Amino acid sequence: MNRRDLLIAPAALAFAAGADAQIDSAPVRILVGAPAGGSTDTLARALAASMGTALGRAVIVENKPGAGGNIAAEAIARAAPDGRMLLMSFTSHAINATLYPTLPFDPVKDFTALTCVATSPSILVAHPSVPAKDMRELIALAKARPGQLNIAIGALGSSLHMAGEAFKMQSGVDIVNIPYQGTSPAVQDLLAGQVQLMFAAVGNVKAHIQAGKLKALGVSSAQRLPAFPYVPAIAEALPGYESSAWFGLFGPARMPAALARKISDAARDALQQPGMRKRLDAADAMAVGNSPEQFSAFVQSEILRWAKVVKFSGARPQ
Structure with a gap:
């Protein structure tokens, strides 16, 4: 290595470290496919406040309602898997897999399941x-x-x-x-x-x-x-009947496992905070906080479960 290389190398390392710091401190955006003020939005905002502390970054909630949550979901499916954009979705994520004849994304393959936040x-x-x-x-x-x-x-x-x-x-x-x-x-x-x-x-x-x-x-x-x-x-009166709405946190597909685990852990830690528990109680919701692997398996089982009910109902998207 010559003298010029010796001078350039530290500068390059410093630039790379600065870039990493910039990425780590960039705000996280949680998209909600429902209007402001509803259950999904309320839970997302409560979760964002606690997650921001755990991640050391600002966590911002943005509402993108429409098409039963599909507009927000599509935005996340197309996002970079860098942890900057997440989705707070709900039961319709599984229902829509059958309700809509075609979707611009795959509800399993195009997402990284992070954790089920709560059921209601x-x-x-x-x-x-x-x-x-x-x-x-x-x-x-x-x-x-x-x-x-x-x-x-x-x-x-x-x-x-x-x-x-x-x-x-x-x-x-x-x-x-x-x-x-x-x-x-x-x-x-x-x-x-x-x-x-x-x-x-x-x-x-x-x-x-x-x-x-x-x-x-x-x-x-x-x-x-x-x-x-x-x-x-x-x-x-009807053995085996159960139907609870659920709210879950997703990222884009192909998120690095370590990054997915870090965000999942931050969300799960947030669910243990007294303030978050209070908000869940006020919304008549129950905290879940399962692992990415458990939530992924749950979502797949929910798609199969609701497919039977959607077909029975004959429902079509409005």
């Missing part, structure tokens, strides 16, 4: 005029009156829609779907008695149940919820 069960509620006080009575009533009961759907193809379809498929009942453009108008019509039944997020109907304006017939989780210990799990 729903609750089947009825207008007080429905003459059934529990799930067994509802199933008997629906079988005695095929096609005469109806159920509100806040969004076609959503996890709440599929919760209802899974119930119908497993119980063999014929209940008519009444689609709405959003959860709020569906809940309002349910309160007014314009529709009879609805699978809803717990937070959207908790106050109405407590006020006696709606009847809680069953929760979609495998066990009863601490918030409603007197409301049976649907599985108590």
